[in-house]
Amino acid sequence: MYKGREGQWAFYLHRLSGLAILAYFLIHVISISLFVFGEKIYMAVHGGYDFILFRLALILVAAGVMYHAMNGLRIIVMDFTGKGVAYQRQLWYGVLLISVVWTIYVAFKVLPRVAAGV
Amino acid sequence: MTIRARTMQDAKQQSHTNAELNWWIFMRISGLILIFLVLGHIYMTFVQVSESDATFDAVINKLSNPAWKFYDWLLLALTMLHGVNGARYSIDDYVRSRPNRAWVRNSFFTVVAMIFALGTVGLFSFNPN
Amino acid sequence: MNINVKILRFDPEKDKKQHWETYQVEASPGDRVLDVINHVKWYIDPTVTFRRSCAHGICGSDAMLINGRNRLACKTLLQDIVKDGGTITAEPIRGLKVEKDLLVDMEPFFDAYRSIMPYFINDDAPPAAERLQSPEDAERMDQSSNCILCACCTTSCPIFWVNGSYLGPASIVQAHRFIFDTRDAATQQRLNIMNQNTGVWRCRTAYNCTEACPRDIPITQLIEEVKRAVMYQQA
Amino acid sequence: MHHRYDVLVVGAGGAGLMAALYAAKGNVSVACISKLYPTRSHTGAAQGGVGAALGNIQEDHWEWHMYDTIKGGDYLTDQDAAEIFAKDVIEAVYELEHMGLPFSRTEEGKIAQRKFGGHTRDFGKAAVERSCYAKDRTGHMILQTLYQQNVKEGTTFFNEFHVLDLIIENGRCSGVVAYELSTGEIHTFHAKAVIMAAGGYGRIFKITSNALTLTGDLMSIYYRKGLPLEDMEFYQFHPTGLTKLGILVTEGIRGEGGILRNKDGERFMERYAPTLKDLAPRDIVSRSIYTEIREGRGVGPDKDAVNIDLTHLPRDVIENKLSEITDLSRTYLGLDPVKDLVPIQPTAHYAMGGIPTTIDGECIADDDGNLIEGLYAAGEQACVSLHGANRLGTNSLGDLIVFGRRSGVNAAKYARHAELAEMPEAPETESLALIERLKSADGSENAARIRKELQETMMNNVGIFRNGPDMEKQVEILHDLRARYQHVGVQDPSQRFNSELIEAIELGFMLDCAEAMTHSALNRTESRGAHDREDFHTRDDVNWLKHSMAYKDFSHPGSVRIGYKPVVFKGERGYETVNTYTPTAPGDLKFPPKPRTF
Ligand SMILES: Cc1cc2nc3c(=O)[nH]c(=O)nc-3n(C[C@H](O)[C@H](O)[C@H](O)COP(=O)(O)OP(=O)(O)OC[C@H]3O[C@@H](n4cnc5c(N)ncnc54)[C@H](O)[C@@H]3O)c2cc1C
Ligand code: HEM
Ligand code: SF4
Ligand code: F3S
Numbered sequence A: 001m002y003k004g005r006e007g008q009w010a011f012y013l014h015r016l017s018g019l020a021i022l023a024y025f026l027i028h029v030i031s032i033s034l035f036v037f038g039e040k041i042y043m044a045v046h047g048g049y050d051f052i053l054f055r056l057a058l059i060l061v062a063a064g065v066m067y068h069a070m071n072g073l074r075i076i077v078m079d080f081t082g083k084g085v086a087y088q089r090q091l092w093y094g095v096l097l098i099s100v101v102w103t104i105y106v107a108f109k110v111l112p113r114v115a116a117g118v
Numbered sequence B: 001m002t003i004r005a006r007t008m009q010d011a012k013q014q015s016h017t018n019a020e021l022n023w024w025i026f027m028r029i030s031g032l033i034l035i036f037l038v039l040g041h042i043y044m045t046f047v048q049v050s051e052s053d054a055t056f057d058a059v060i061n062k063l064s065n066p067a068w069k070f071y072d073w074l075l076l077a078l079t080m081l082h083g084v085n086g087a088r089y090s091i092d093d094y095v096r097s098r099p100n101r102a103w104v105r106n107s108f109f110t111v112v113a114m115i116f117a118l119g120t121v122g123l124f125s126f127n128p129n
Numbered sequence C: 001m002n003i004n005v006k007i008l009r010f011d012p013e014k015d016k017k018q019h020w021e022t023y024q025v026e027a028s029p030g031d032r033v034l035d036v037i038n039h040v041k042w043y044i045d046p047t048v049t050f051r052r053s054c055a056h057g058i059c060g061s062d063a064m065l066i067n068g069r070n071r072l073a074c075k076t077l078l079q080d081i082v083k084d085g086g087t088i089t090a091e092p093i094r095g096l097k098v099e100k101d102l103l104v105d106m107e108p109f110f111d112a113y114r115s116i117m118p119y120f121i122n123d124d125a126p127p128a129a130e131r132l133q134s135p136e137d138a139e140r141m142d143q144s145s146n147c148i149l150c151a152c153c154t155t156s157c158p159i160f161w162v163n164g165s166y167l168g169p170a171s172i173v174q175a176h177r178f179i180f181d182t183r184d185a186a187t188q189q190r191l192n193i194m195n196q197n198t199g200v201w202r203c204r205t206a207y208n209c210t211e212a213c214p215r216d217i218p219i220t221q222l223i224e225e226v227k228r229a230v231m232y233q234q235a
Numbered sequence D: 001m002h003h004r005y006d007v008l009v010v011g012a013g014g015a016g017l018m019a020a021l022y023a024a025k026g027n028v029s030v031a032c033i034s035k036l037y038p039t040r041s042h043t044g045a046a047q048g049g050v051g052a053a054l055g056n057i058q059e060d061h062w063e064w065h066m067y068d069t070i071k072g073g074d075y076l077t078d079q080d081a082a083e084i085f086a087k088d089v090i091e092a093v094y095e096l097e098h099m100g101l102p103f104s105r106t107e108e109g110k111i112a113q114r115k116f117g118g119h120t121r122d123f124g125k126a127a128v129e130r131s132c133y134a135k136d137r138t139g140h141m142i143l144q145t146l147y148q149q150n151v152k153e154g155t156t157f158f159n160e161f162h163v164l165d166l167i168i169e170n171g172r173c174s175g176v177v178a179y180e181l182s183t184g185e186i187h188t189f190h191a192k193a194v195i196m197a198a199g200g201y202g203r204i205f206k207i208t209s210n211a212l213t214l215t216g217d218l219m220s221i222y223y224r225k226g227l228p229l230e231d232m233e234f235y236q237f238h239p240t241g242l243t244k245l246g247i248l249v250t251e252g253i254r255g256e257g258g259i260l261r262n263k264d265g266e267r268f269m270e271r272y273a274p275t276l277k278d279l280a281p282r283d284i285v286s287r288s289i290y291t292e293i294r295e296g297r298g299v300g301p302d303k304d305a306v307n308i309d310l311t312h313l314p315r316d317v318i319e320n321k322l323s324e325i326t327d328l329s330r331t332y333l334g335l336d337p338v339k340d341l342v343p344i345q346p347t348a349h350y351a352m353g354g355i356p357t358t359i360d361g362e363c364i365a366d367d368d369g370n371l372i373e374g375l376y377a378a379g380e381q382a383c384v385s386l387h388g389a390n391r392l393g394t395n396s397l398g399d400l401i402v403f404g405r406r407s408g409v410n411a412a413k414y415a416r417h418a419e420l421a422e423m424p425e426a427p428e429t430e431s432l433a434l435i436e437r438l439k440s441a442d443g444s445e446n447a448a449r450i451r452k453e454l455q456e457t458m459m460n461n462v463g464i465f466r467n468g469p470d471m472e473k474q475v476e477i478l479h480d481l482r483a484r485y486q487h488v489g490v491q492d493p494s495q496r497f498n499s500e501l502i503e504a505i506e507l508g509f510m511l512d513c514a515e516a517m518t519h520s521a522l523n524r525t526e527s528r529g530a531h532d533r534e535d536f537h538t539r540d541d542v543n544w545l546k547h548s549m550a551y552k553d554f555s556h557p558g559s560v561r562i563g564y565k566p567v568v569f570k571g572e573r574g575y576e577t578v579n580t581y582t583p584t585a586p587g588d589l590k591f592p593p594k595p596r597t598f
């Protein structure tokens, strides 16, 4: 593996998170749209949402979205200001920090519910 | 489309559209808007409430408000365009043989267009009664 | 000190695929990686093949993937990358066809270079003496004109590895050199070349290029400047 | 494979690229063959600048430049060459600017100039700003700019083609034979005119500022044909190379105010050159440094260096105007010129001698000035006798552009009218034999070892200070090395990119250059310019105001016959300049030899 530094990993993660969210999003749209076909089918599919692994994975999706969004902001700042390029490393650490804090917050909110089965 | 410009002439021929520039700008603008839409959506439907609260009735309730309808549709459309264009970048980068690329790209676009149609129809064919 | 030199070897006349070979070399910490590889070639295995010329980082011949990063072998000192008893690895730069050992086909790289019209264009009759240019305007070209076309940047770019049609950071740096030259008259054309699928828009700001440049050119910054220039031109 | 062009340029450094550009303007088909990618040529390493009397900072005149060049060359300079040069270089520099070269600028927006060793105002009164520079990477900019212009003009390049032989029959050159590195194939190039511009041969010395590829190939090829090499005893040691490595620290550093200091911190140049001090010509500064070292005032672990002191200069001068060398000393010595003294020692740098040419670049075949038809040379490898016994800093880049251009223009002019000469049957025979011998030799000797011994012994015996006994010893050593060279065998059997083979071939070329140099130096029993003999301390204008011409002596293998050629004082040859200046009548200006003090 090429020993790139922050920028390389920021890029790979951005791409990976973007594609992952896209995949989730497409599935999500399909499943939501199913209510066109009536409550039975909709609830049959949504019943699956109770599945524990799925709900844990959703935490990851939330994490990915936050990373992608914050790093997207970092990219925009870099694109339009010279300072953004100069401080790209610091910005990336900021992005990671926010993502981690957010993920913990989400987990903190969601995990008890998962455990309680609601 | 992604032909390598070998000479100045090639390059000139290829450079007559602003498509890539426009997409580039679109990614940034849509990204900015999506921050609010997507994070808001996640917060409201996942963090604040449980997924299992998204029952049929709950969805029906929410969508009876046109503002939410618009919110959801914007979310759907922007995310779709933003995500699909992002995926196109990746396809162009990783699928390097020309016939394969055309094939992968076209089938991907078709599937996404169908999902988009499904989503839109879903949103608007919805009638609270 | 004693170090191991691991070189990724490939001779198309006899090998099916690349393989590592390791040589033990006695060296001193102030030696350049190039000295060590030369030592291997001169006294241990003369078939080791690579390019080199100036030996002090000005000709751009000896870009290699050394210990996982693109660098010039002649501008990398052992003391900065290895300890006594340690190992250094040398691989050919990526994204270009390996011809033999550490030597790659540079033609695609120079093709991309040539496609951005890397030459001064101004058809107005020049004055008898020099064209005037303020020191500040001259300074605009300071960073970009420093490029020695070593390809360290382009071959460290994760986009270029997978997508050879990307013109690459080196070409963009060269374009920048002319785009921001107040005396040059072909800015529009070059911006148009940059404004395509294979141009600046493929850059995903991965910064590997900037980290790799042996001339310390802030490449990503220059690419961003070109992106903005294209945008404002079209606006 | 066989190719045919009107004009063929060998070498893609500053001289070769300039020649190719101007030959192409002459409406003939041109190709350029180079063993390196053009932008890898060593012209790119030149830092300081190119000297031209633009007078952008202070009043300056080409006559002053001409005088400095001649005096700097210790009066061995051909004065017609110096006159053409001093005039033409002004326009040539403007032309580079018009090609887009990003020069540094003065406040008014003109090309910036700075002081350089040996360049003075009013015939030696005081140092003058004459060196036009682009930061401290002028050579890099020249090389890039010229390559760019060639890309623009669509010049045909054969990159990584190694020229092995010139095809010369009956005093007429009809092409070259080259080895294609990527395939191992031999190509013959048939041409009406050939311009050689293959650079210097500093690699025969251990400590040198020259690239690993500067091995005197074309000089040796010329010499092997029984043709002369001129003034080979004059080899310049640049005073300031980074210790041990030889990497050049530009003279511009002294032009900007850097000071040489010995171990006591004394500014010793005040004792050797009271007027110009640190900016005296290179031969004088190099010798002064060596004298300091010999007398025990050196610095460093081996006391074999002196310091250059920049610490009194403003940080931004060091960081900006001298960024290149600041980077080099940080990278290689871990020293920061802003606050540290940087240890330097003289380094083998530039060949004043080489293939003798006329002021039009035509190659001279013998003492009487007969020419090889259709063969031209320019750049460091040629000897127009512009630099005489010692080149002034910045005059080489000027040489490349002035005489590169002249040879390009003249070769094209010649090629427009000339017929293609007959090619001999199988012109590649000798080159094939050379390769075959190296591939099949017993291999009991290692090329790298021989090269190392060559470099070390040349450094010790034919270096800055020379004397008869040492050089006679060196003659023996060269005999021995040459005998051992016969046993060098190439172990890499491959056809493609056989760099081991190339290095072995280059070693053969280097041995020739070393041989011509040693014999010429031994023969010249005086001290002049860069040629300093401990056993003949003074300049001897009565007996030695003449160029030496070294010929390979085929009747006694390994020895050299020396002939002579007069120094040109009056423009008796008659000439025209390429530019728009009206030339002064030939010989209007001449500078008779005077003692050389600075
Ligand atoms: C470190 C350094 C700093 C210098 N600074 C200055 C300065 O500030 N000012 C100044 O005036 N001068 C300076 N000089 C001197 C000047 O730069 C050189 O003398 C000059 O660049 C030589 O140019 P060239 O075109 O003759 O050869 P080069 O630039 O050396 O080019 C030689 C060309 O010949 C080709 N070649 C060689 N052999 C073969 C072969 N067998 N077959 C095919 N091709 C071949 C090579 O590929 C190359 O393209 C400096 C020199 C050095 C080394
Ligand atoms: C939430 C706010 C978002 C912001 C601020 C944002 C921002 C961005 C930006 C600026 C880019 C361009 C990257 C570049 O040019 O280097 C990008 C690329 C991308 N985005 Fe988003 N985005 C967001 C949401 C999403 C969503 C929800 C998806 C999924 C559907 C998504 C999928 C992608 C993909 C696949 C890419 C391409 C990645 C690449 O080419 O490397 N983005 N995003
Ligand atoms: S920009 Fe830097 S890394 Fe890239 S080719 Fe030029 S010098 Fe090499
Ligand atoms: S590594 Fe590549 S993606 Fe852009 S910032 Fe450099 S060119």
Ligand code: FES
Binding pocket: C051, C052, C053, C054, C055, C056, C057, C058, C059, C060, C061, C062, C063, C072, C073, C074, C075
């Ligand atoms: S050998 Fe010239 S850059 Fe390394």
